[in-house]
Amino acid sequence: MLFKSLEFKNDIGQKVKVVEIPVLGEDSTYKFMIQVRLQTYITSIYKEPSPKKCYSFKDYLKKVMKWPDYEQLFNVAELKNNA
Numbered sequence: 001m002l003f004k005s006l007e008f009k010n011d012i013g014q015k016v017k018v019v020e021i022p023v024l025g026e027d028s029t030y031k032f033m034i035q036v037r038l039q040t041y042i043t044s045i046y047k048e049p050s051p052k053k054c055y056s057f058k059d060y061l062k063k064v065m066k067w068p069d070y071e072q073l074f075n076v077a078e079l080k081n082n083a
Contacts, residue, residue, distance in 0.1 A: 006018045008046075030069070061073075
């Protein structure tokens with residue numbers, strides 16, 4: 001899977017970077033959901049009084065999405081026997 005990153009300045013002028021944003025095709029069933037979640041996430045970061053310099057969108061999705069949807073989106077493969 002391809003990932004992209006986004007860099008912007010918040011309202012106090014600090015550079016903020018959001019990494020691990022999945023690139024989805026036009027026909028993907030998750031495209032709209034990811035766009036809405038990304039917009040919500042960026043808005044929440046933009047309004048933070050003391051933001052970090054770098055955020056992971058993938059970690060955010062892990063917290064807010066249902067696990068079966070997250071697995072299907074990122075094709076998380078289970079490792080067997082700790083391999």
